[in-house]
Every structure is written in C-alpha cells, then in structure tokens.
Amino acid sequence: MLDLLRRAQSLAALSGILVLAILISPVASDGSRIFLQPGNLTDILRQISLIGIIALAMTFVILTGGIDLSVGSLLAISTTLTAMALTRAWPHASYTSHILRAILASHILRAILAAVAVSTLAGAVNGAVISALRIQPFIVTLASMIGVRGLAKWLSSNENIDIGFGRDVAAEFAAVFRQKAIVIGSYACAAALFWILLARTVFGRHVRAIGDNEKAAEYAGLPIRGTKIWVYSLSGLLSGFAGVLYAAENHQGNPNAGVAYELDAIAAVVIGGTPLTGGKGSISGTIVGTLIMGVLTNMLRLKNVDSNVEMMIKAVIIVLAVAVQGRDSDK
Amino acid sequence: MAAPLLEARDVSKRFGGVAALRHAQFSLRPGEVHALIGENGAGKSTLAKILAGSVKPDAGRILIDGQPAAIASPLDAQRLGIGIIYQELDLFPHLTVGENIVIGNLCFPEGRLTSPRNVDAFCRPFLEQAGLECGARRMAGSLSIGERQLLAIARALSMNARAILMDEPTSSLFDDAAERLFGLIRELKDRGVSIVYVSHKMDEIFRVCDRATVLRDGETVETVEVAATNAGEIIRLMVGRNLQIAARPYRRPLGEVVLEAHGLTSGKLKDVSFQLHRSEVLGVAGLVGSGRSELGAALFGLDRIRAGAIHLRGSPLQPASPRDAIRRGIGLLPEDRRLEGLMMRMSVIENSTLAVLARMQKLGFIRRRQEISALGPVVRQLALNCPSLASPAASLSGGNQQKVLLARWLLLDPDVFFLDDPTRGIDVGAKQDIYRIIDGLAAAGKGVMLVSSELPDLLRCCDRILVLSNGRLTAVYDAKEATQETIMASATSFGPHMRKPVKDAP
Numbered sequence: 001m002l003d004l005l006r007r008a009q010s011l012a013a014l015s016g017i018l019v020l021a022i023l024i025s026p027v028a029s030d031g032s033r034i035f036l037q038p039g040n041l042t043d044i045l046r047q048i049s050l051i052g053i054i055a056l057a058m059t060f061v062i063l064t065g066g067i068d069l070s071v072g073s074l075l076a077i078s079t080t081l082t083a084m085a086l087t088r089a090w091p092h093a094s095y096t097s098h099i100l101r102a103i104l105a106s107h108i109l110r111a112i113l114a115a116v117a118v119s120t121l122a123g124a125v126n127g128a129v130i131s132a133l134r135i136q137p138f139i140v141t142l143a144s145m146i147g148v149r150g151l152a153k154w155l156s157s158n159e160n161i162d163i164g165f166g167r168d169v170a171a172e173f174a175a176v177f178r179q180k181a182i183v184i185g186s187y188a189c190a191a192a193l194f195w196i197l198l199a200r201t202v203f204g205r206h207v208r209a210i211g212d213n214e215k216a217a218e219y220a221g222l223p224i225r226g227t228k229i230w231v232y233s234l235s236g237l238l239s240g241f242a243g244v245l246y247a248a249e250n251h252q253g254n255p256n257a258g259v260a261y262e263l264d265a266i267a268a269v270v271i272g273g274t275p276l277t278g279g280k281g282s283i284s285g286t287i288v289g290t291l292i293m294g295v296l297t298n299m300l301r302l303k304n305v306d307s308n309v310e311m312m313i314k315a316v317i318i319v320l321a322v323a324v325q326g327r328d329s330d331k
Numbered sequence: 332m333a334a335p336l337l338e339a340r341d342v343s344k345r346f347g348g349v350a351a352l353r354h355a356q357f358s359l360r361p362g363e364v365h366a367l368i369g370e371n372g373a374g375k376s377t378l379a380k381i382l383a384g385s386v387k388p389d390a391g392r393i394l395i396d397g398q399p400a401a402i403a404s405p406l407d408a409q410r411l412g413i414g415i416i417y418q419e420l421d422l423f424p425h426l427t428v429g430e431n432i433v434i435g436n437l438c439f440p441e442g443r444l445t446s447p448r449n450v451d452a453f454c455r456p457f458l459e460q461a462g463l464e465c466g467a468r469r470m471a472g473s474l475s476i477g478e479r480q481l482l483a484i485a486r487a488l489s490m491n492a493r494a495i496l497m498d499e500p501t502s503s504l505f506d507d508a509a510e511r512l513f514g515l516i517r518e519l520k521d522r523g524v525s526i527v528y529v530s531h532k533m534d535e536i537f538r539v540c541d542r543a544t545v546l547r548d549g550e551t552v553e554t555v556e557v558a559a560t561n562a563g564e565i566i567r568l569m570v571g572r573n574l575q576i577a578a579r580p581y582r583r584p585l586g587e588v589v590l591e592a593h594g595l596t597s598g599k600l601k602d603v604s605f606q607l608h609r610s611e612v613l614g615v616a617g618l619v620g621s622g623r624s625e626l627g628a629a630l631f632g633l634d635r636i637r638a639g640a641i642h643l644r645g646s647p648l649q650p651a652s653p654r655d656a657i658r659r660g661i662g663l664l665p666e667d668r669r670l671e672g673l674m675m676r677m678s679v680i681e682n683s684t685l686a687v688l689a690r691m692q693k694l695g696f697i698r699r700r701q702e703i704s705a706l707g708p709v710v711r712q713l714a715l716n717c718p719s720l721a722s723p724a725a726s727l728s729g730g731n732q733q734k735v736l737l738a739r740w741l742l743l744d745p746d747v748f749f750l751d752d753p754t755r756g757i758d759v760g761a762k763q764d765i766y767r768i769i770d771g772l773a774a775a776g777k778g779v780m781l782v783s784s785e786l787p788d789l790l791r792c793c794d795r796i797l798v799l800s801n802g803r804l805t806a807v808y809d810a811k812e813a814t815q816e817t818i819m820a821s822a823t824s825f826g827p828h829m830r831k832p833v834k835d836a837p
Contacts (some may be wrong), residue, residue: 201695202688209685212674219631219671220686220739221657280676 009324010273010288017292021299034302046180048294049187050075050242052287054261055268056194057235059286062269063198063211064231065278066137070126071239071265072258073148074119078243080152081118083161083253085111086170108173116240122148123236127229141232145262152255161253177248186245190238195283207231211278267314268293271321292317334397336361336525337382337413337494342391343549344377351377354391356551357544359494359525364516366536366557367529369546369569375529376418378546379496382527383415384408409437414487415496422479424472428463429454431471432486439489454489461485462515477508484515495519496527501535513539531569533562545569548758585794586610589778590630590661590747594639599625601802602639607747607778612769614793614810615782616818622802623782624666627749631663632656644746657686662745664736666752666782668729672736675725679717680706682724683738709738712771714764730761737768748772749780754788766792786815798822 025035034040054071061068086108122144130140163170176182198204206227210217217224239258247253266276272289274281296317300310339357343350352374359365367375380386382393384402393400395411402408408415422431429450433439439453447468454467463481465474474482480500487495501509516526516539528540536543537557545552545568552568586609595603599622607613617623628634630641632650641648643659650656653663665671673682684691684702691701706720713734717727724732733753740748750769754762769792772779783789789796790810798806798821806821 200697202692202697203695205681205685205688205697208677209674209681212676213670215671216665216674217685219653219663219665221652221654222685223654279674 010271010285010292010321013321013324014288014292014295017295017299021295021302024299024303026302035299040298040302042180042184044294044298045184045187047297048290049183050245051261051264051268051293052187052290053190053238053242053245054235055265055272055286055290056190056283057231057238058262058265059269059272059274059281059283060194060198060207060231061137061235062266062274062276063207063278063281064228065211065214066130066228066231067141067266067276068123068126068232068235069138069141069262070122070144070148071235072261073145073152074122074236074239075243075246075258075261076255077122077148077152077155078115078119078240079247079250079257080156080161080243080253080255081115082111082173082244082247083163083170084156085114086173087161087163087168087253104169104172107169108176111169111173112244115244116237119240119243120233120236123239124229124233126236127232130232131225131228149255156253156255158255160255163247163251163253165251174248174251177245178251183245183249186241190241191283191287198283203227203230208279212280264293267318271318273325275322275325289321292321335359335394336396337527338394338397339378339382340392340394342378342381342388342393344374344381344386344388346377350549352381352388353549354551355546355549356554357382358554359527360542361493362520362523362525363541364520364526364528364539366540366543367527367546368531368536368543368565373546373569374549375531375546376498377549379415379498379527379529382408383413383496385415406435406437409435409490409492412491412493413496414490414492414494416480416483416487416498416500418498418500422471422482424470426471427468428458428465428471428474428482429467431482432457432467432489436486436490438491454485457485457489458482460488460518462511475508477511480508480512481515488519492524494525494527496529498529499531500528501530501532509535533565536565537562583610583774586776589644591642592630592639593642595626595629595636595641596638597625597629597634597636599634599802600629603799603802603804604639605797605804605807607780609746609776609778610773611795612773612779612781612793614789614796615780615799616786616789616796617799617822621799621822623799624751625802626799627663627665627751627780627782630656630661630747630749657743657745660746662740662743662748664740664748664750664753666755668732668736673724673732676723678721678723679715679727679735680720682735683709683742686739687742705742706738709741712741713738713768728758728761730757730764733757733761733765737765741768745777747778747780749782751782752784753781754783754785762788786818789818790815 021035022033025033028034028037054075058068058071089107089111126141126144129135130137163174165171198207206217206222209220209222210224210227214224243258246257250257268289269281269286270276270289271292272281272285272287274285293314296314297310300313335358337359339355341354341356342352343354344352355374355378357367357378367378369375377386381388382402384405384407387403393402400411402411402413423434426434429447432454433450451467458467461481461484463478463485465478471479471482484495500512516528519526528536530536540557542554543557543565544554545565547569555565588606589609590607593604603626605613615623615626625634629636630650632652632655636649643661648659650659650661656663669675674685680702683706688697691698691705703720715734715738716731724735727735737753753765766788769779769781781789781793790813793810796808796810796813796818797804798808798818800822808818
C-alpha cells in the first residue's frame with residue numbers, strides 16, 4: 001500500500017513537471033506548443049536513453065546497498081573500443097553487394113561484442129573485488145573509474161577516433177545506431193528486461209534481500225558473492241552498450257566521454273525512490289526518475305534557460321524528491 | 332508525601348503495528364530504587380527511553396517534581412537531572428574514558444578546552460564514585476562489559492543526575508560485576524539518588540529494589556512494595572495468570588544419532604562433545620557469553636572450527652559457510668531476528684521462501700503460485716497472524732516475525748534445527764505456538780537443538796540439556812532429572828569437570 005503511494009508520488013511529480021512543461025512551452029509559428037511536437041518528445045526519449053540504460057543496472061547495484069562510480073569510464077572504454085575496431089580493423093572496406101552487406105553486419109556485430117565484453121569484464125572485476133576482498137563498493141568503483149578512464153585514453157593515445165560519413169563499416173554502423181527508433185527501442189527493451197529480472201526472477205529477489213539485510217542473507221544461505229559479481233557485471237554490460245550508442249550518436253570514439261554520467265544515473269535512481277542504503281526500489285521508479293530529469297532538461301532548454309541555472313534547478317529537484325520520499329519511509 | 336520526583340501519566344506509544352505502551356503509569360519517589368519489571372516486550376525499555384527523552388511518546392504526560400515537563404531530547408532529560416544507562420551501553424569505543432564522560436555533557440564547563448588535563452580533573456571524582464579503577468585516558472573500547480557499565484554510571488553521575496534509569500544492567504554481566512553494581516546502587520541511594528531498575532530477573536529485584544511497577548503488554552498492572560510481596564506474586568502479575576507452558580505430552584523414544592560433535596573447538600568453544608538423536612530436543616543452557624550461540628555458529632559454518640570433528644548422518648561435516656551447512660541439512664534460527672534473520676522491508680512471503688526459491692523456479696523465474704501454495708500449510712501450522720502475506724515483516728509483532736523466520740526453516744526442512752533463543756522477546760501465546768512446533772519437529776524425526784535463557788521452558792521441552800560455561804561443556808542432564816538450580820550451578824561453574832553425564836540413549 002505504502003509502496004503504491006510512493007510510486008504514485010513520483011508519478012505525480014512527473015505529471016506535474018509535464019504539465020508545467022506544456023504550459024510554459026514556447027509556441028511555434030503554426031500555433032502548436034513546441035514541447036508537444038512529436039519530434040521534441042522523441043528527442044527527449046533519445047536524450048535520456050543513455051543515462052536511462054545505465055540507471056537500470058545502477059538500480060540493481062544500489063538495491064544491494066552498493067554504488068558504481070565507474071559507469072562513465074566503462075562507457076568511455078566501450079565507445080573508444082567500438083570506434084577503434086570499426087575504423088582500424090576494416091579501415092576502407094566498402095560494401096555494395098548483398099553478400100558484402102552480410103560481412104558488414106558481422107563486422108559491426110564483432111566490434112560491438114568486443115567493446116561490450118570488455119566493459120562487462122571490467123564490471124565483473126569490480127564485483128569480484130568488492131565481494132572477495134570486502135572493500136567498500138564506493139572505493140573499488142572509484143578506483144576503476146580512474147583506472148579505466150586511463151586505459152581508454154591510453155589505448156586511443158588521448159585522441160578522439162572519428163567515425164566518418166562515407167561508405168565504410170564505421171559510417172554504416174553510425175547510420176544505423178544513431179536512429180531514434182534504435183536508440184529509444186534499445187532503452188525500452190533493456191527497461192522491460194530489467195524490470196522482469198527484478199520483479200520476477202530468483203536473481204532479483206536475491207538482489208533485494210542482500211540489500212535489505214546482508215547478514216540475514218548470509219544466514220539464509222543466499223549466494224551473496226555470485227549475486228554481487230552479476231550485479232556489477234550487468235552494470236558493466238549496460239554501460240558498455242550505452243557506450244556503443246554513444247559512439248554512433250556522436251560519430252566518434254571519445255575517451256573523455258561519459259564524465260559525470262554516474263552522478264546523473266545515481267540521481268535518476270534516487271529520484272525514482274531507491275534509497276542509497278538499498279533494499280527497496282523498483283525499475284519503474286528509476287524510469288520515472290529518468291523521465292523527470294529528461295523532461296526538466298528539455299523544458300528549460302526550450303525556454304533558453306542558461307545551462308548553469310539548469311544545474312542549480314536540478315540540484316533542488318534531487319533534494320526535494322528524496323526529502324519527500326524520506327518522510328514516508330520513516331513509518 | 333512529597334511530590335514524586337518523576338512521574339509518567341497515561342503514556343502511550345506505538346511502533347508500526349505494535350502498541351508498545353498503552354496508558355502506562357509510573358511514579359518514582361525521591362531516593363528510592365524502583366524496579367520496572369515485565370516480560371520481554373512488555374514495554375519496560377520503551378517507558379525508560381521515554382522518561383529519558385530518547386523516544387517520544389504518542390500521548391501522555393511526564394511530570395517532574397509534580398510539574399509538567401517537556402522531555403523532547405536526551406539533552407532535556409540531562410538538564411532535568413535524569414540519566415539513563417542503556418542496555419546496549421552506547422559508548423564511543425574510539426574515544427577515551429574521559430572523552431566519553433564529557434561529550435555532550437552540560438556540566439562540563441563550557442568554553443573550557445577539552446585538554447586531557449581538564450578532562451582528567453573533571454572526571455576523577457565521578458570515576459572514583461563509580462568505582463572504575465582506570466585512568467580517564469584509556470580507550471573506552473578496551474574496557475570490559477562490566478567496566479563499561481561503570482563508565483556509563485560515572486557519566487550519569489557527572490551530569491548531576493537525580494534519577495538514573497538502568498535498562499537491564501546485569502544482562503551481560505558476570506556475577507562479581509553484578510555484585511559490584513548492587514553495592515554501587517545502594518551507595519547512590521544513600522546519597523539520595525533515585526534509581527529506576529529495569530529488569531526481569533526476580534532475584535535482583537528482591538535484593539536491591541524498594542518498589543516495583545509491573546508492566547504487561549504495555550499496560551501498568553500494579554505498583555507493589557517489594558518487602559510486602561514475593562516472587563510468585565510478581566510473576567503472577569507479569570504473566571496475568573498462572574502460566575504453565577504445557578509439558579510435552581510424552582517423551583518419544585529417540586532415533587539414531589543424526590549429529591555428533593567430538594572435541595569441537597572454535598574461537599570460543601573448547602573441546603565440546605555431544606550427540607544429537609533424531610526425534611530429540613536437546614536443550615543448550617548457559618549464560619550469555621557462555622558459547623551457546625557460538626555452538627550454533629560452528630555447526631552452521633559461521634565460525635571456523637579449529638579442532639575436533641562433526642559428523643552429520645555418519646559422514647564428516649566441515650561446513651565452510653551457512654550456504655554449505657544448509658545444503659548439508661542444518662538450519663539455524665539466529666538469536667537476533669532483526670539483525671541476522673529477517674529482511675524487514677520484504678514481505679512475509681518473500682522472507683519465508685527466501686532459502687528455498689531454487690525449488691520454486693523455472694529457468695530462474697519464480698513460480699508465484701507454487702510459492703503461495705507451499706507457504707499455505709506452514710502458515711496454518713505456525714498459526715501465523717498477519718494482515719496479508721504481502722505485508723512487510725517490519726509491520727508484524729515480535730512473535731509473528733519469529734514465526735516468519737521459522738517458516739523459512741520449516742520450508743527448507745533440514746534434518747537438524749539449531750534454534751537460538753526462539754522465544755526471546757515474544758508474547759506468551761506465540762511462545763506456546765513455537766514450543767508446539769518444536770515438538771512437532773521432534774515427532775517428525777528431526778534433531779532439534781534449542782537454546783534458551785528461560786530454564787523452566789528448557790526443562791519442559793527438552794529430552795536432554797547441555798550446559799555450557801565459558802566455552803566448555805560442563806554438564807549434560809536428562810531433563811527429567813535436572814532442576815533450575817542444578818543447571819544454574821553448572822552454568823556458573825568454570826571448571827571443565829563433568830557432572831554425572833547421562834548415558835547416551837540407545
């Protein structure tokens with residue numbers, strides 16, 4: 001019951017912001033509100049997709065009572081590796097016939113898999129160190145945030161790896177993976193999968209149990225180490241996938257990409273009603289939290305509000321959201 | 332008669348779904364030692380905490396010297412001359428003895444530097460009064476439990492407390508430390524300090540208290556002059572009727588040996604050997620700190636076994652973790668259900684099925700219907716009383732929380748149950764239910780080890796009783812032959828000598 005109320009609460013906040021956005025939206029020359037134009041609405045969804053995808057796995061991490069600060073760096077290594085693989089492994093191959101298009105697809109697939117595998121592995125290492133050495137997740141992921149960023153810059157010699165607009169593998173990749181439908185569709189699929197994973201599976205139940213009371217989870221014989229390694233691996237997986245989308249969207253592999261993404265993802269999770277102590281929370285909450293941040297940003301940009309002012313407003317929203325939720329959970 | 336020093340009128344307090352206090356009354360005269368007595372969960376600690384300002388009442392009034400007083404925080408209580416010594420002895424282990432005394436202390440002159448010399452000078456008289464013979468510069472974390480108690484008293488004295496509330500002060504003390512505490516209480520009383528003594532130990536009440544207020548289920552039953560009553564009368568007031576946990580109807584013949592420990596030695600245990608049979612309830616008696624919980628920890632893979640051997644169903648067992656122990660067929664109901672047992676924010680059903688989800692899934696997906704149908708019979712068997720299976724564990728009463736935890740183990744159905752104080756802090760009705768379940772487990776051919784602080788219950792429910800003292804097994808009794816006195820004697824004897832060991836059953 002309380003849970004329902006809390007969920008309704010963040011939905012109410014989202015509706016409030018939507019109404020406000022519609023009311024203050026500038027009006028186009030044909031009289032329609034720019035905010036409500038389909039192009040703008042899908043732009044919002046595309047803009048929140050990367051953070052949204054990262055925040056899904058971040059929800060699992062925070063539910064176990066942990067934190068993952070390395071997601072931005074994992075995104076950077078993945079985006080860099082994707083671009084490197086596409087531009088350096090098959091630099092000037094050009095594809096015209098249907099048979100060659102199949103080869104093209106396999107090239108792209110291999111590049112993506114390699115990049116995502118590396119970031120997933122890095123996530124698994126985070127999880128293994130956290131559970132085996134019993135070091136606080138904050139410290140471990142802070143270290144890998146620094147270390148993996150260094151690795152990405154070192155591999156790319158500190159340079160952006162541009163993806164051209166020609167007819168090579170890299171350009172084809174970018175053309176496909178920067179489409180709104182693909183980006184938004186990826187987010188929607190990932191959200192659905194992670195929602196099911198949390199709500200319906202043994203793994204999801206274990207994640208919540210460990211976050212609620214790790215000692216009791218140990219006494220109940222739950223696989224604590226394994227669950228934690230999986231949770232951080234998933235965080236690596238989704239950050240890596242977000243990195244692939246980032247490379248396509250920006251036409252480059254940028255080792256400096258994703259700085260401060262961890263903070264946006266954590267903010268979305270927390271606004272969505274998952275406390276940093278873990279144990280309770282939901283994927284639907286995180287999605288609402290992500291939407292609140294996205295709509296807010298869009299609304300302010302349509303009004304040409306200075307981006308520094310935007311940051312200040314977001315800061316207030318984060319604290320307000322958590323303050324309101326904190327009051328019910330005392331009961 | 333002078334106005335009472337401290338008085339509570341019609342005080343009520345709820346925690347979630349549980350009413351901890353209902354219109355409780357309490358009145359403390361100047362210079363008396365007043366016992367606040369009741370069963371676990373009767374509301375004694377809550378009332379003490381309300382009087383000390385660390386818990387806010389939902390309704391009711393507090394009067395000091397006959398004047399209404401607002402005690403909204405521990406600082407207010409300190410200003411009004413009320414000190415409290417919590418059961419948990421809330422000290423700062425990484426600060427020195429002196430720093431622990433002056434921190435947040437309104438009597439420590441403001442503006443004075445907390446240089447070690449100033450702190451020493453301020454603390455010395457109070458440490459002397461409390462009889463704590465250690466320098467003010469020692470780290471509080473290095474003190475023994477008994478010394479910490481004295482430190483807490485010194486702190487209360489340094490705050491010029493006219494009334495000191497002591498919440499179960501002897502619960503973790505050995506006899507000599509308790510003796511010293513009683514002496515100190517008498518000294519304080521002679522100096523005109525009033526003391527509220529929260530306890531459920533009858534002998535202590537009769538030794539140090541002038542009056543006693545009995546609480547039951549959050550209500551004040553009666554305040555009696557200790558000199559004009561007896562233990563039986565107080566017990567009758569505490570439980571509301573002449574309580575008899577039904578004795579087990581008959582003792583069934585024991586089955587084969589299911590668990591055997593030989594020379595078991597861990598961090599705390601020293602050379603403990605015993606056998607547990609199928610259909611047997613084997614009691615484990617001992618004071619807190621005797622190693623009774625550590626016995627469970629060793630069997631359950633929580634503590635490393637340094638020497639000795641365990642055999643389960645005839646094959647050697649060296650559990651590496653609780654997960655391992657569970658897989659081999661040992662279940663442990665932990666002593667502290669909040670800290671080690673339940674996921675408070677998760678629902679009744681999620682808590683119950685947590686350890687057996689592997690049986691209720693397909694490709695990793697939980698089969699909810701199977702979950703519900705498996706839990707149904709167990710809920711009936713336990714007489715579990717909850718609004719719905721989806722309500723969070725935190726919303727249940729202590730007794731029902733314990734039943735949810737028990738449901739987890741009943742569903743898992745191990746061969747050996749180690750139940751660590753399963754009736755701690757729960758009401759009489761739930762207690763009866765739990766003893767009924769234990770009997771049912773024995774009837775089903777399980778081996779049950781039952782730790783309890785309540786000796787009469789052990790005597791009624793067990794076939795045999797192991798007694799531990801200081802990590803050693805000091806006696807094994809047949810429950811039919813043992814008495815509370817003989818068990819207590821073995822529990823407080825520190826030698827390794829064995830009393831007449833009972834022949835292991837055929």
